[in-house]
Structure formats: structure tokens, C-alpha cells
Amino acid sequence: MNKKKLLYLLAVILLVALTFTFAGCEIFESILNDLDFEGILDGDGEGNTPPEGPTYYPVITEDALSIHFLELGNKYTGDCTLIKIGDVEVLIDAGSRKNSAGTIVPYVENYCTDGKLDYVIATHAHQDHIAGFVGTKDAPGVLESFQIGTIIEFARTDATSSIYNEYVTERDAAVSRGAVCYTALECYNNTGNARRSYQLAEGVTMSVLYNYYYEHDASNENDYSVCVLISQGTNHYLFTGDLEHDGEEKLIENNPLPKVKLFKGGHHGSYTANTAALMAVIQPEIVCVCCCCGSPEYTADPANMFPSQEFVNNVMPYTRQIYVTTLGIIDPDDPESWSYQSMNGNILVQSHGAEVTVTCSNNDTPLPDTAWFKANRIEPANAKPKS
Numbered sequence: 001m002n003k004k005k006l007l008y009l010l011a012v013i014l015l016v017a018l019t020f021t022f023a024g025c026e027i028f029e030s031i032l033n034d035l036d037f038e039g040i041l042d043g044d045g046e047g048n049t050p051p052e053g054p055t056y057y058p059v060i061t062e063d064a065l066s067i068h069f070l071e072l073g074n075k076y077t078g079d080c081t082l083i084k085i086g087d088v089e090v091l092i093d094a095g096s097r098k099n100s101a102g103t104i105v106p107y108v109e110n111y112c113t114d115g116k117l118d119y120v121i122a123t124h125a126h127q128d129h130i131a132g133f134v135g136t137k138d139a140p141g142v143l144e145s146f147q148i149g150t151i152i153e154f155a156r157t158d159a160t161s162s163i164y165n166e167y168v169t170e171r172d173a174a175v176s177r178g179a180v181c182y183t184a185l186e187c188y189n190n191t192g193n194a195r196r197s198y199q200l201a202e203g204v205t206m207s208v209l210y211n212y213y214y215e216h217d218a219s220n221e222n223d224y225s226v227c228v229l230i231s232q233g234t235n236h237y238l239f240t241g242d243l244e245h246d247g248e249e250k251l252i253e254n255n256p257l258p259k260v261k262l263f264k265g266g267h268h269g270s271y272t273a274n275t276a277a278l279m280a281v282i283q284p285e286i287v288c289v290c291c292c293c294g295s296p297e298y299t300a301d302p303a304n305m306f307p308s309q310e311f312v313n314n315v316m317p318y319t320r321q322i323y324v325t326t327l328g329i330i331d332p333d334d335p336e337s338w339s340y341q342s343m344n345g346n347i348l349v350q351s352h353g354a355e356v357t358v359t360c361s362n363n364d365t366p367l368p369d370t371a372w373f374k375a376n377r378i379e380p381a382n383a384k385p386k387s
């Protein structure tokens, strides 16, 4: 409390004393009624005043590079990342189910004010990455809802699923309306009009990295993932889809990877990705994971539930700034029918090229400081010390 406030409070006490002394005197009563007690006690209202403007969508600086990791409106793990600088938007994936389109499209509309999504990247042909591109009758998909510029998609797939076929139909429809579509391999090779590197804004590039499995058979669909690096000056941001151990090993072999400001946690924080070898090369400062934390969706083994103990072991030597979109709420009597709530919520990373900030729609607590982590994960002995 500063001197001015102290004097104000003393004046109030004096008035109260005078009021009691002159009980019944209407003048003093009216003065007391006009005083703002809450204001003086709460720091002139700073602590209790509701924030102005939208609370769900964090306010961004117009000219910053912003990277949003979206919650997807259901309890299933999936990826969707919106990247924006100036009037240019990139959407990497649109999981996790078709009805996620009802969450993704309004969110993206909030930022994509010209109605044109300049770049859409489909990393691989799994439902939790492409279902929101398709949507439902009630919630039209991303590809139908925006004017689409360039689609960059996986070069190979073994998928035969109905969601994959529906994605192809929606993609072809977008192309018939004027979008162009290239595979990641065509981009990497600069085939025709496809480009290995796209300039998103002055000093900001998006480069398609080389993944060996763009042109070789993989035993796991995840290894076909499109990998991209966004760079703004010396700040780098790495996205590897659901690449697995094999893919990460080949990625290191074939690309001069820099240390990165941000890494989208590989394969939702799976133990089958995020190798110690990749982390040693990229040494991430911030890691964002799109998943329903601790849900039994893919495994009954608590250590392997996203984000896995192995992920924690490999990432925490480099950073404690780990953020997770969604939290699974598990009923011990019926774990199969879990529900969900926000963990960090929508995660927004933004920068003008130097300092990078993280703001989340629910809270800004990093994973290692959460109750879930303390109950379910063990901090590795070589974890980066808390600063």
C-alpha cells in the first residue's frame, strides 16, 4: 500500500470515528455512503475488475507471429495448430473427430478475418489429424468453411479408412474451388509450383523438411508425417506430426536441425516419439502437447498415457515450459468412459522475433507444476532446475 492509499484509509477511519461521535448526523452518513471501500481495499479495484474484451481468445499483438494449439471440443486426443502472422494463416491438421470442426472453425474465423486460409497442412491420414477437415452436416469442415490457398499433404499413406476417403473428397472439392495441392515431397523437391520454403511474412519462412518416409514405405502410418520448420530470425518452431522413433532418426540424419524455441510435442507426447536423440539436437525451450492428458484412449498402462513418462524423461532435461491442451477426468470405477476439461486450454505462443510468450485460455501452469503431474509422473533426476 502506498502513502496516498494509507492517508486515504486513515481519513476513512477518522470519518468512521466522527460518525460514531456524531451518531445521527446525516452529513457524515452521506459522506460514508459515497466512499469506495472496496476500491481502497482492493488496490483501486485492480484485483477484482473483470478483464475487458474476450476471455476465451487471448488478445494478440496484430503483427506478432502467433501459434495456437487448439482444444478440440471433445475428450479425444488430436492435433490442430493455427499459425498466423499479419494476414497470413497456416493450419496444421484438424483433429480429433468430425465434430471438432464445430470448435475449430469458429476459433479460426476469429483470426482468419479475410476468410482465406492461406496454407493447410495435413500431416498424415489418421482421424485425429484430418477429421475436422471433413466436419459434419451440423458443423461444416475446415476445407468447406474457408477459401483455401495451398494444401500441403502427406506424400504417402496406407490408409483405407472412410475418414481418409472423405478427406480426399473434401480436398478435391477445395481444389475444384481454386486451392492448389502439393505433397510434402513435391514441396521438398520444388516440383512444378510447389516450394520447399514459403515466405509467410518479411523475415518469416515455413520450410518443408525432408522425411525419408515421404518416398519409402513405413511400417507405421505416423512416420509418413509432414514435417515443417517455421523460422523468424533466430527463433525456430518445429512441427513433426506423429513421427515415430524411426522417422525422428531419419529427420536428424537428413536435415540440419537448429535448436528450437518451440517444439510441438511429437505424437501427442507418446513414448514412441520425442527421442532423447532428437531432443539433444533441438533442445526445445517450449514444448506444447495436444492431447487429453492421462486418458486411457490408447493404452491401459498409466506410464504410457499421453504425455508419457518417457516423454517427460526426454524433454525435461531441456525445459520445464511444457503445456498441454486438455485433461482427462477419470472415474476410477469406470475409466473407459472418461470425460474431459481444459488443462492449459488453447495454448498461444507469440513472438516478434526475440522474446517469446505463452498465454493459455485456462491457466498458464506448466505441466511439471500441475497436480496431474505430481500424482502421475516422476521428475527425472537430470531435469532442468526450476528457475
Ligand SMILES: [Zn+2]
Pocket (backbone or CB within 6 Å): 078, 079, 126, 128, 129, 242, 267, 268
Ligand atoms: Zn495423432
